[in-house]
Amino acid sequence: MNNSEQTITMDNDGKSTWRFLLGELKPKGKWLTPFNIISIPIMLLGLVLIIVRFWKGLGSITNLTQEVPWGLWIGFDVVTGVAFAGGAYVLTFMVYIMNMQKYHSIVRITVLNGFLAYVFYAGALLLDLGRPWNVINPIIGNGFGTSSVLFLVAWHFLLYMVAQLIEFSPAIAEWLGARRARKILSGMTIAAVIFGITLSTLHQSGLGALYLMCKDKIHPLWYSEFIPVMFFVSSIFAGLSMVIFEGSISHKVFFDQISEKNHKAHNSIVRGLSKICAVTMFAYFFLQILVFVHGKHWDLLNTPMGYWYLLEMFGFVLLPMSLFIYSFRRNNIMLIRVAAIMTMLGVILNRLNVTVIGFKWAEAIRYVPTWMEFTVTLAVIFTEIWIFRWVINRMPVLREPPAWVNEK
């Protein structure tokens, strides 16, 4: 005990652990950056709106109706946000299962991104719950609704957050200088990875399976019994596109933290990811064609919703897929980033088409989110980025771990 205490003290320039933690809470660097100037008012406004929401009920700030009970907060924050967080399970699969060491340098930041996405976007779920104080009921067994897909998704969210925290925990231990804890925690990584990939497979598809009972409510071009498969496959390239996108920003913003070696490796990593994106998008596009032909909805193509469907499939799946292949061949990193952004737009489009736009599409009064729903969503995203930045500036996520880690 004494011994470990000493190591902490030693590693943090002679300060005690609490002093160290308090010191780390303080902001680092300049205050008045453009990002802060934009995000702070929106976060404060979001906070006010959240207070109003819990005080006056969901109807006070949302446009949800009895017919459309799930809106932007579920369709975008949760369903789309979790798809984008899929990069974490794909990358841990590549690095820890397939032993593709090339990608090792971006595992930590991706797992951190994934973990925070789950905490915040699944956390946004709490805002949407009418009776959030009962949220622990399916965990403590005040009704195990085991026939519910949502029961599965809720448990998986919780377990996967734990798995991701374990995957990321060596970085926290390195930050605190806790050598023995780091050794124990990194020994648990493989188990957490295997468990995490299994959980991700099930709840990425499970988010789609939530909508299986809405057979009569979702537009037939988007409803099929294969929604779970589609959601799973698209989470692979959604997650990887997010990794490419986030990587291109992190490499600029946190330039000083990244070692020479990892800087050089970055382009090769992005190219590798773009290849995987293209392959999975091809599989996804092919599956979509199969489902479409199987569904015999040729007549629906020549309707407004049909054009919308074609735009999604050709403009935001086939086109970015071709762009990935083209820019991979040409070794054009800029174009790969464009393709990643288009892919992400396509995933947003797809998730919203299933959950909001195609949901009760024939209803006379359509659900359109209020500006307040958008503000809260933005506030959640900004808060996540703040925490993300806070962690990266302190823990060895992008930068190399402390020297004692490699001592044996």
Add this chain to the structure above:
Amino acid sequence: MAVNRRSFFKVLGVTGASLALGKELGAAPRSKSNVEFSGILYDSTRCAGCQTCESACAEANGLPEPVGTIEAGVIRKTDESHRTVVNAYNSTKGEVYAKKQCMHCNEPACTAACLTQAMYKTEEGAVIWRGDKCMGCRYCMVSCPFDIPKFEYHSANPKIEKCNMCFTRLSDGKVPACVENCPAEALIFGKRRDLIKEARKRINDNPDQYVDHIYGEHEAGGTGFLYLSAVPFNELGFNTTLQTESYPALSKGFLYSVPTIFVLWPAMLLGLREATKNNQNNQDEHE
């Protein structure tokens, strides 16, 4: 390596626990009890549109008095303070009334959707809502093919409102308030099986008066609320394209695949990891 193997068993342990949790998949009809499902038969040819059922329902459940009178072609909807409404429809046989409320499905989508069993199908057949369990996620509303559960959007402590077949009255040996107060005897309460027999009999005795269709006999896997009508049901605002299979059956396939994936995935992942280990060694030598 030893640690890996141990961690693998840890994974297996958790898998086992999840399997045990996943056992009660699917909302199968309750076969363990011998109680037969009760239901209500509504004969729209007898209904005079007096709205007595609406006020009786409001009174029995402590809800505000119904608002608005019936006007042909104007569709009123149930909402968070009105569990039942009667509407008049301009049909091929003139003005026809139809009462709408929860259908009390045999295998309800809402109870299969509920992750806390707050939506619950009682042994007697009533589908009820239990506030102490509900977290207000509204997945029941998303799933219900009849759009029945309603949510109090303007409350800090919102409830889900829907007809519960007056199940507290049922346990006191009484019949639902709407049935008891219907002056035209358009509503009858009984065992679902007997109600279907009675409905069949009415159709057979007066084939000219009724269409040969009991709405709810097969729709959505069969419902506790059954309807007779003189005109095709689509003229009365009913969805006649609903599947005859129950709605929970739609997600059953996915739920059954869960234990399979939980067993196969960890094993496969561990195998892949072992199989690709040489790659790592090669790469290490490269560096």
